[in-house]
Amino acid sequence: MENRTYKYFKGDPLFPFGHGLSYSNFEYSNLKIADQVTLKDAINVSVEIKNISKVAGDDVVQIYLTHLDKQEQNAIRTLVSFDRVHLAAGETKTLNYKLDAEQYAWVSSKGKKILEPGKCIAKCRR
Numbered sequence: 001m002e003n004r005t006y007k008y009f010k011g012d013p014l015f016p017f018g019h020g021l022s023y024s025n026f027e028y029s030n031l032k033i034a035d036q037v038t039l040k041d042a043i044n045v046s047v048e049i050k051n052i053s054k055v056a057g058d059d060v061v062q063i064y065l066t067h068l069d070k071q072e073q074n075a076i077r078t079l080v081s082f083d084r085v086h087l088a089a090g091e092t093k094t095l096n097y098k099l100d101a102e103q104y105a106w107v108s109s110k111g112k113k114i115l116e117p118g119k120c121i122a123k124c125r126r
Contacts, residue, residue, distance in 0.1 A: 041101070049092065063124055068118070080099055
């Protein structure tokens with residue numbers, strides 16, 4: 001599957017998700033996630049989004065997870081949550097996500113979800 005889906009693509013996409021679909025611009029800040037969690041506990045993630053343009057608009061906030069210990073066996077990134085948000089001009093919202101163990105388990109080459117200790121990073125993209 002290498003270079004066939006976003007999960008394995010290592011370059012910069014020519015047209016990223018949502019490219020050219022808005023007259024608004026958004027700024028992300030204050031991404032918060034716990035440094036450590038106990039296996040099988042939920043991971044709480046929060047991020048602020050601000051509409052920095054002069055018109056109202058919608059954006060799709062996406063939370064991706066990368067399993068650092070499993071990169072040779074797993075996707076580079078996996079979309080684990082997303083949310084469409086409407087913001088008035090200048091408006092800021094804090095979005096909160098709760099990722100359960102089913103969402104952050106890594107997937108083996110046989111398609112089985114596996115929960116085991118390891119290092120992960122979460123990123124918020126648009």
